[in-house]
Amino acid sequence: MLVDPRATVADMLRARGISRRGFMKFCATTASLMALAPSMTPKVAEALQKARRTSVIWLPFQECTGCKESLTRAGGPTLENLIFDAISLDYSETLMAAAGHQAEEAMKNAIRENWGNYLLLVDGSLPVDVPEYSVIGGVSNLEMLKEVAAGAKAVVAIGTCSAFGGLPAARPNPTGARPISDVVKDKPLINVPGCPPMPIAITSVLVHYLTFGTLPELDHLNRPKSFFGQTIHDRCYRRPFYERGQFAESFDDEGAKAGWCLFKVGCKGPTTYNGCATYKWNLGASWPVESGHGCLGCSEPNFWDWQGFYNPLSTTQWGGYAQIGAAAAAGAAAGAVAALAARRKQRPVGQDVQEEGK
Amino acid sequence: MNLLEFARGPAFNFALIVFVFGVVWRLAGLFLQWRRRDLSKPRQHNLIVAGTRAMLMRSLPPHELEKHIVFQHMSGYAWHIAWFISLLFFAPHLPFFKQFLGFAWPALPNWISLGAGAVALALLLTLVIRRATNPVLKQISTWDDYISVVLTILPLATGFLAYGRLLPIRYETLLALHLLSICALLVWYPFGKLMHLFLTFPSRFQAGALLGRKGVEA
């Protein structure tokens, strides 16, 4: 579709057949996601209607394309993916029609024309130790990120790989995969983690940026507080079972069939900050815990190596029986030496009396 | 590595090694240090009966003092039992034991295990305040007493904080503090009075047997 560069976001959404009612519903949802009062909905709508399309460059590094799938195949032609009409996605190897040199050219043009104003989205981690492991058009990811980030107004790390290293960083991390934040130090950076992230989390960041021209309030891991402010456990519908101490012991026992809490089969919901329990997946159809599997904690740093997915949170990473055995053997040896030393000082009862009597 | 990763990994590992090493060291040191040979003639030959009798009798309050120490005595039993109920039968604790033993046992409903934990916490707090204010107890208390009681209270207190999210702190931080309090308890265990878990009954037995040998009914 040919795009009029002067078109506003509202023009684009209208052209895609989004009704005013649908648009207002979208604004209300995103306003609540951004932790704004409902009274702010008209303001969001007004700002979005006037907003010019922002140039966006989306760089893919060591990734599986799951993050883009999450957004573009959210279950149907939702407003979440139509938001892409509200931005000018000038470069995305996966989503754009152009390929090869044409695509690289489009990126260079976008950078030149929008220097200092474009939004840079990144999915995938950076192979920092061996940059040659991931190159695009002969340019390493590391080099490309430095170049493109230099002219960006802000950088959004989409998905856990770009936010925290993700699966490519799993032990033994052969490429030396690192998050974007290790390289981008001088630009506003926002992390939207998840493996993949929820489409609405990505959209809400973009809408916030389009509406206010700024990034939303972030937590200590640079995640939008409005979306990542509460744990899965806080909003989980199985929580009453947790409170009552009713747990599934395996995936096919009576507890699992009755829909009891999945804590004992490894659910990481209590330590995972994400919106799955509230917004669900696939047009609100379901989410992992509702489907009978514990939360993997995919929006948290190091979730891939932290501990087994099926080990409950109340277990530890102890060193195994060999280590305990060695500690016990060392203790026994130390005790035996101490006992023998004490024994050498002892005299038979009576001997001391006899000696004293002499 | 965040605080929770540290608590569940290196800190717990270290604490477990110190605990096992320390407990085995102290037990081996005591049990291998067999007593001096006694040249006197035994007045009683069945020392097992004498030792067992002392072990049981000394678990009851001495008749003469019964009236005066009833609170101390009963609350001591009560908090020990309640503490162990909350440790061993609170459902989220069971995977913790299963990782070492390879098996677990049925949990009690939360209202019982948490109720027991609340009773233990309330009694322990009362007892430590009493220890610090009662003129006699104050005199006979050492740092070891206070450290041991505080380290016994901390896992309960942090456990409630984490379970109930009673502080405006992130859950993973509270869970890490709970684990770290357990680590502190494990590290202190072999070196302070908490070692009585392993020594109370053997020492009562030994005292009974020795006195029995001398013809004294303990």
Ligand code: SF4
């Ligand atoms: S299933 Fe997971 S998130 Fe839900 S209540 Fe249980 S532990 Fe919490």
